[in-house]
Each structure stands twice: as C-alpha cells, then as structure tokens.
Amino acid sequence: MSITVLYFASLRDAAGVASETLPLPDSLPALYESLRARHGFALARDRLRVAMDGEFVAWDTPPREGAEVAFIPPVSGG
Amino acid sequence: MSITVLYFASLRDAAGVASETLPLPDSLPALYESLRARHGFALARDRLRVAMDGEFVAWDTPPREGAEVAFIPPVSGG
Amino acid sequence: MKRFALSDAAFDVAPLRQRLLSPRAGAFASFEGWVRDHHGGRGVLGLRYEAYAALAEAEGERILAEAVQRFDIVDAACLHRTGELAIGELAVWVGASAAHRGPAFDACRWIIDEVKSRVPIWKHERYAGGDAEWLHPS
C-alpha cells in the first residue's frame, strides 16, 4: 500500500530528490503537511495545487493505492 | 499656372487616367466638385481626404502653383 | 531605420521579426493579414492593393513613430503588400517587441487598426461571380 510523490522546482530542491515512494497516506493535505515538516518546504499548502496520475484533483480526493501524486507550486512558465 | 491631380482606386477607374494637369483652381473643394461633375465620381467630397505634395492637408488649404494634388477615397488596406 | 515599408512582391516574415529581437524584450506580438477566400458572404478569387506610395510611406512611418511614443515598447515595424495577391497570400505584417506582453499586444493591435484607417492603400477584390470592386468602407 504505497504511493509515489513527484517533486518539482523549489520542492525538488528542498526534498533533494525528484520523487519518493511513501506509504499510502490518509489524505492529500495530511501527506503535504508531513512532507512539508520533513523537507522544510517554504510554500504553505494553500498556495499549491495537487495532481494525481497526471490530472489536477481536489485536495479532498482520497489518495489511491499506487497513485503518482504531485504537489504543484505556483507556476511560472511563459 | 497649373497643378497635377492624381487619381487612385475608384477615382482612377472613373477618370480613366492616373493623373492629369489642370489650371490652378480657386480652392481644393471647387476642384473636386468640378472633377466629380466631369468624371462622375460616386464619392461625395465629405468622404474624402485631400493631400498636396505628398502630405495630407486641410480642405481649405490654398492650392499651390505646380502642386501635386491627390483626393484620397476611404482606404481599405490591411 | 525605417519602420514602415511597402512591398510589391511577396516577402518573408523571418527577417522582419529578426530585426525586432532585443535582449531588453521579453515579449513579441505580431499580426498578419492574409487574403481570405470570402468577404461579406461572397467568394473572393483574388485581390489587388494599390497605394499612393509617397503618402502611404510617410503616414505609415508616422503611425509607427506614434506607437513607439504611446506604448511601452522596444520597437515596432510594419510591411504592407501592393499589387496582385492570391488567396492565402500575406497582405500585411505588424510586429512589436516590449519588455512585457501587455504593451506588445496593445501596440500591435493599435498599429494595424491605424494602418487600416489612415494609410492610403486600397483593395480591389475580384469575386467568384466575375465582378470586381474597389473597397471604400464608410
């Protein structure tokens, strides 16, 4: 029962890895808060969007076994 | 004591020539009205602008001896 | 350097764009007018643009100089075709470079609007029905 978390931009720099596999969490907010505490992410959760398996999802979407989860910091393309 | 008049677009088609040399007229409006009567121009004077020697001028500008006068029908570039 | 020009032959947009590249510019907006196969519900076979060249060039330069004053842009340019054009051919090109995208878009749009309303160039359209006419929009 695990998920994969992808890190991008400042989150990847802070985590020091591009991805990691973690036990299936209770919720996406709980997952972000625990990772934020562990890696020292500067960005508060309300500044991020979250995606699961390559699609944006609501923060209250239940984490799926085996899913690829990505926290999306404010974007700066263009 | 003469001027040269240039014709463009529908005015040239109606006049049948691209330019003609005419006696110096009393005024630019009088010149246009006489040409309109002679060539059967469809466009009323208030739809045109007028240029003298390659610059737009006001309709009450006195015609200059030797000037090149052009009546500018509504434009349709772009 | 002149910013506005007429061309009596087809032209390539790449060198026009190239001239506006600048390390200060983060944004570049451009507009192209192409000859469309229809107008006001009628099929169009082709068209001809005629210009009063001396005045068109002077008025075009004035528009581009005004644009550089009026908008926060690095530079801008415009080129307009004259002569016979087929469907799909490029009739006019406008480009504007700026630090930011807002002024680049605004200047580009303002320039094409001014060119269409002020520069002495006239379009003669040939229609599918065999007739043809000069466009003198009111």
Added chain:
Amino acid sequence: MKRFALSDAAFDVAPLRQRLLSPRAGAFASFEGWVRDHHGGRGVLGLRYEAYAALAEAEGERILAEAVQRFDIVDAACLHRTGELAIGELAVWVGASAAHRGPAFDACRWIIDEVKSRVPIWKHERYAGGDAEWLHPS
C-alpha cells in the same frame, strides 16, 4: 492533431505558423516570449524551465481546446520550451488564425495568459550576482 507541445530544444517558428495558414483565415496573431536580460531590477544571465510534462501537455491541450470553443477562430497552437535557455532565446510561442483580427488577437492573448497561470512549468532564473531562484509568483 495536438495543439500544445513542449520542446526541450530550440525550435523554429515558421512551421508552427505554416500549420495555421488557411484560406478561411484573414488574420493571424502570434505571441512570443523571449528570455529577457532583466527581471525585477536584477540582471538575468539565463534560465531553466522545468515542466511536469504529462500534466503540462494535458493542461496545455485543454487551454487550446477551450480557446477554439471560446473565440471565433480557425485554429490555434502553442509551444513551450523546457531546459536551459540563454538571453534572447524563444521560451514560448502562441499563434491563432481567424477570419477577423479581433478574435485572433483576443484568443492569442487569452492563451498566453492561461498558459502562464495554469500549465505546470517553472522558471529557474540565474542572476548577475551569482544567485539563482525558482519563481513561484503569488
């Protein structure tokens, strides 16, 4: 046919523009974002774009499909660079073709605004002072 793409190498705009040519289109508006030598008063030496590719491509396609629904255009496309870019390099290209210039401009501007706010691409800037940072605009 895909309307949005990422490219990890420099690209030429000519084939992108070519794909949008159409006999029905009388207007074509395009936008290019170039790497600027300054940002917020600081000298910029270069930058890197990183994308969450799968999501960026899906979200980019959604934006282009929305643009075609929302505006009276013939077609539109967008290409965004990833990887290391030098000053003056092309970062993003947007093009929109339409019967008339209003929708072409409006769609082009809307697309770049949406891409900048919604597509998961991040800019990492290197400054003249030796420092560097990820941009996460609030």
